[in-house]
Amino acid sequence: xxxxxxxxxxxxxxxxxxxxxxxxxxxxxxxxxxxxxxxxxxxxxxxxxxxxxxxxxxxxxxxxxxxxxxxxxxxxxxxxxxxxxxxxxxxxxxxxxxxxxxxxxxxxxxxxxxxxxxxxxxxxxxxxxxxxxxxxxxxxxxxxxxxxxxxxxxxxxxxxxxxxxxxxxxxxxxxxxxxxxxxxxxxxxxxxxxxxxxxxxxxxxxxxxxxxxxxxxxxxxxxxxxxxxxxxxxxxxxxxxxxxxxxxxxxxxxxxxxxxxxxxxxxxxxxxxxxxxxxxxxxxxxxxxxxxxxxx
Amino acid sequence: xxxxxxxxxxxxxxxxxxxxxxxxxxxxxxxxxxxxxxxxxxxxxxxxxxxxxxxxxxxxxxxxxxxxxxxxxxxxxxxxxxxxxxxxxxxxxxxxxxxxx
Numbered sequence: 287x288x289x290x291x292x293x294x295x296x297x298x299x300x301x302x303x304x305x306x307x308x309x310x311x312x313x314x315x316x317x318x319x320x321x322x323x324x325x326x327x328x329x330x331x332x333x334x335x336x337x338x339x340x341x342x343x344x345x346x347x348x349x350x351x352x353x354x355x356x357x358x359x360x361x362x363x364x365x366x367x368x369x370x371x372x373x374x375x376x377x378x379x380x381x382x383x384x385x386x387x388x389x390x391x392x393x394x395x396x397x398x399x400x401x402x403x404x405x406x407x408x409x410x411x412x413x414x415x416x417x418x419x420x421x422x423x424x425x426x427x428x429x430x431x432x433x434x435x436x437x438x439x440x441x442x443x444x445x446x447x448x449x450x451x452x453x454x455x456x457x458x459x460x461x462x463x464x465x466x467x468x469x470x471x472x473x474x475x476x477x478x479x480x481x482x483x484x485x486x487x488x489x490x491x492x493x494x495x496x497x498x499x500x501x502x503x504x505x506x507x508x509x510x511x512x513x514x515x516x517x518x519x520x521x522x523x524x525x526x527x528x529x530x531x532x533x534x535x536x537x538x539x540x541x542x543x544x545x546x547x548x549x550x551x552x553x554x555x556x557x558x559x560x561x562x563x564x565x566x567x568x569x570x571x572x573x574x575x576x577x578x579x580x581x582x
Numbered sequence: 583x584x585x586x587x588x589x590x591x592x593x594x595x596x597x598x599x600x601x602x603x604x605x606x607x608x609x610x611x612x613x614x615x616x617x618x619x620x621x622x623x624x625x626x627x628x629x630x631x632x633x634x635x636x637x638x639x640x641x642x643x644x645x646x647x648x649x650x651x652x653x654x655x656x657x658x659x660x661x662x663x664x665x666x667x668x669x670x671x672x673x674x675x676x677x678x679x680x681x682x683x
Contacts, residue, residue: 508620509670549657549664550671565673566649 348434351378351386351441354415359403372396375418376434378442379452379460382412388452388460389438391431406459410452456521463518466501466526467492468534481541489555494524494580497542498552502526509564510552516571517554522580524554556580594632594668598660602639605659609678610640620670633669644677 357369359379377395379388379402387410392398395416402411417434443449452460469484470477477484489495496513500506505514517524529539529551543549546560554561561567561579570576592600595613603611614636637656644652652675660668 509672547654549661550669560650562650562653566653569649 348376348417348419348430348437351389351415351417351438352445354378354417356380356384356413356415358413359399359411370396370399370414371416371418373418374431375416376431376438377414377416378438378450379406379411380413380415382409384413386442386446386450387411388450389435389442390460391435402460405462410459454521456523458518463502464525466528466531467495468531469527469538470534470536472533473536481537482545485538485542485545488527490558492525493556494522495527495555496524496552497527497529497538497555499528499530501528501531506530507551509550513552513554513564513567516567516576517580520571520577520580522577524580554580594663595635598635598637598663601659602637602656606639606641606643606655608639608641610638610681612636612638616672631667633667634672635668635670636672636674638674640676640678640681642678644675645679649675 359370372394374391374393375395376389376391377399378386379390379399381387388402390398395418399414417438419430419434439449439453451457458464467488469481469488494517496510496517498505498507498510498514500510502514505511514526527535527538529535529542531538539551542551542553546553546555548560548563550563552563554563554567556579561570567576570579593615595615598613599611602608602613615632615634616636617631617633620634639656644655647655653673656671656673656675657664660671
């Protein structure tokens with residue numbers, strides 16, 4: 287399939303929707319976190335997407351991006367409900383210049399668009415095109431929605447040569463940043479493995495980890511804030527751990543110093559290895575090497 | 583006894599200077615106490631006194647060492663200070679070639 291080959295070539299760059307748990311995803315077997323679904327098209331049925339009749343059904347039920355009309359996003363919530371369906375489906379948000387910024391899928395398109403309207407700058411979130419899942423010909427289950435998402439993104443790539451910028455990995459404008467990681471559920475739970483092992487697992491499971499003072503949204507130290515800012519401005523896909531969180535990361539501050547043989551914070555790890563602290567990250571950013579070092 | 587007392591009376595900056603200079607034979611060694619800039623931030627116990635420093639070192643001993651290694655060398659040399667209230671270090675560690683001298 288030329289189209290899926292194109293997407294899988296690009297998938298290191300694009301974050302497919304609802305993909306927060308699994309870093310490496312192939313489009314033919316997807317497991318996003320749709321909770322309330324009992325899908326008639328269960329995932330145990332192999333390769334349903336390649337059956338021609340099914341593909342035609344999907345295409346027929348969810349219209350193409352180019353065939354959808356543009357709906358301006360009202361400033362007032364009440365007007366919004368009227369024009370945008372509260373149905374499941376795929377949607378694309380356009381900026382004030384008419385350029386596609388983001389393609390998303392949702393159980394309730396109106397509610398998702400409203401959320402974007404509240405959190406994304408108005409000039410990026412100007413109008414929307416919707417492709418509601420037509421319940422007569424295809425139920426709105428996850429495979430249908432993902433397939434529609436894929437085809438809308440592919441349509442855009444064929445037209446412009448690149449994916450929408452809001453769908454690129456490391457761009458949190460539309461989806462929000464990943465939550466800070468916690469090593470333990472809390473102090474009431476005693477550890478069954480040594481803290482070092484937890485740290486070791488954590489830095490190996492995630493491509494880029496920043497151990498900082500404070501939370502990602504509210505760092506409590508100038509150096510940590512600077513590191514978070516640099517990583518975000520370079521579009522790095524990373525997670526944070528708050529070393530000051532005594533409830534969920536008790537003992538981390540001291541243990542990490544000996545684990546990394548590094549006495550200060552923040553500490554940035556990539557590929558399981560320490561890259562350095564604020565000085566080194568700043569230096570790499572100045573030399574233009576930051577993204578390369580973190581994403582190899 | 584007298585020399586130990588003398589060391590305690592010496593400021594942290596001076597102690598750091600002695601340690602770094604003798605170990606690294608630095609051609610440039612600048613130490614600046616910037617603790618006042620960090621007074622009141624999380625993790626600084628008590629008042630911000632001799633807790634945060636900027637250090638710039640130029641030494642040929644850094645040749646062939648990547649940044650992480652150079653920082654570790656400096657941290658190891660200042661281990662005692664880090665255990666006794668030194669909280670953060672901003673380190674610029676270069677070789678003479680890198681600064682073009």
